[in-house]
Amino acid sequence: MGLKFLSLASGSSGNCYYLGTDEYGILMDAGIGIRSIKKTLKENNIELEQIMAVFITHDHADHIKSVGSLGEKYGIPIYATQKVHVGLENSKYIDERLSLSRRIIEKEESVCIKDFKITAFEIPHDASDCVGYLVDYNHHKWVLATDVGHIDNTVGGYIRMANHLVVEANYDREMLRSGNYPGYLKKRISDGNGHLCNSETAEFLAANFDLHLKNIWLCHLSKENNHPDLAYKTVEMAMGAYGIRIGKDVHLNVLKRSAPSEVFLLE
Numbered sequence: 001m002g003l004k005f006l007s008l009a010s011g012s013s014g015n016c017y018y019l020g021t022d023e024y025g026i027l028m029d030a031g032i033g034i035r036s037i038k039k040t041l042k043e044n045n046i047e048l049e050q051i052m053a054v055f056i057t058h059d060h061a062d063h064i065k066s067v068g069s070l071g072e073k074y075g076i077p078i079y080a081t082q083k084v085h086v087g088l089e090n091s092k093y094i095d096e097r098l099s100l101s102r103r104i105i106e107k108e109e110s111v112c113i114k115d116f117k118i119t120a121f122e123i124p125h126d127a128s129d130c131v132g133y134l135v136d137y138n139h140h141k142w143v144l145a146t147d148v149g150h151i152d153n154t155v156g157g158y159i160r161m162a163n164h165l166v167v168e169a170n171y172d173r174e175m176l177r178s179g180n181y182p183g184y185l186k187k188r189i190s191d192g193n194g195h196l197c198n199s200e201t202a203e204f205l206a207a208n209f210d211l212h213l214k215n216i217w218l219c220h221l222s223k224e225n226n227h228p229d230l231a232y233k234t235v236e237m238a239m240g241a242y243g244i245r246i247g248k249d250v251h252l253n254v255l256k257r258s259a260p261s262e263v264f265l266l267e
Contacts, residue, residue: 003140003266005164008032008040010219011257014062017166018046019135019142024114027054027070028133028144034066034073034095040260048074052113053103055120056080057146058127059087068096079103079111081120087128107131121158124149126193134158140266142166146220149193151204160208164266166255167205169218169235170195171225179225195220198231202238209244215266218254228254 004025008016014032018025018041025046030037038048054070056078057063067088071078078101080088085102088094105111110119115138120131125147132145132155143162145155159165176186176197188194205216218231232254236246246252255261 003137003142003164005142005166005217005264005266006040006044006046007166007217007219007255007261008037009258009260010255011221011223012062013223013258014065015057015146015220016066017144018051019116020046020050021115021137024050024052026052026113026116026118026135029057029063030054030066030070031061031063032065034069037066037070044260044263048076051076053077053079055105055118055133056084056088057123057132057144058125058130059084059091060127060147061091061093063147064088064091064094066095068094068098071098071101072096075101077101077103079105079118081105081107081129081131083129084127084131110136122154123147124152124155124193126188132158134161140164142266144219148196149191151196151200156204156208159204160210163212164215165213166217166219167201168196168220169198169201169226169231169254170220171197171222172227172230172234173197173199175227175230176222176225181224189225195222198226198234199238202235205235206238206242206244209239209242209250211249213250215251215264216253217261217264218252221254221257223257228256 117136
């Protein structure tokens with residue numbers, strides 16, 4: 001069976017991604033309202049009953065809003081590390097505390113959900129804990145790396161494995177520098193434990209490109225400190241400097257902050 005990818009939302013107002021087959025799927029993060037999740041899935045012919053699990057990257061508000069409803073009301077297992085679950089227990093941003101739906105995972109130890117093999121890996125970010133995910137399915141390796149303070153050896157290793165990569169391009173350096181954010185927030189975003197800027201993502205992708213990478217989606221763009229065209233062009237130019245052709249050697253898309261993407265069919 002083929003693989004389908006859908007971004008329900010990708011930005012500081014909320015993050016949620018779907019990966020699945022014709023029969024079943026999983027969600028990565030649940031940072032938008034439960035009604036929006038159900039509506040977007042339904043519009044794309046995906047029933048909530050097909051969702052086998054939700055995997056949480058970290059406990060910041062824009063990643064966890066509907067975790068409680070999905071887990072306790074709809075009985076969908078919620079997977080996260082022990083530290084992230086502690087963060088969820090203490091968070092004022094989730095709609096219901098987790099109990100029966102709570103599942104603990106360890107970094108670098110795979111979990112199987114039907115034919116999906118999901119592996120969490122550590123990401124540097126200023127949360128209780130933060131992970132990215134690799135999903136192995138047949139010949140597909142799909143990787144999510146969001147809220148990345150910097151690309152260290154672990155993050156870089158998983159990015160290099162990907163056939164299909166969802167990776168953060170949160171801000172443009174000059175837009176952040178000259179923007180209206182207070183100094184402490186600018187520092188928090190750019191100090192190595194906050195977010196990736198366009199050029200960091202672009203330079204890493206260009207320098208480490210391999211032809212097994214088929215799709216790149218830029219995610220978690222800042223509303224105030226980035227623009228979709230700017231993020232796209234920054235990556236396109238960096239790739240071009242290495243002779244890598246967007247649209248021929250690899251497909252590049254920018255995910256919308258607060259609206260669903262199309263459904264991408266991964267061959």
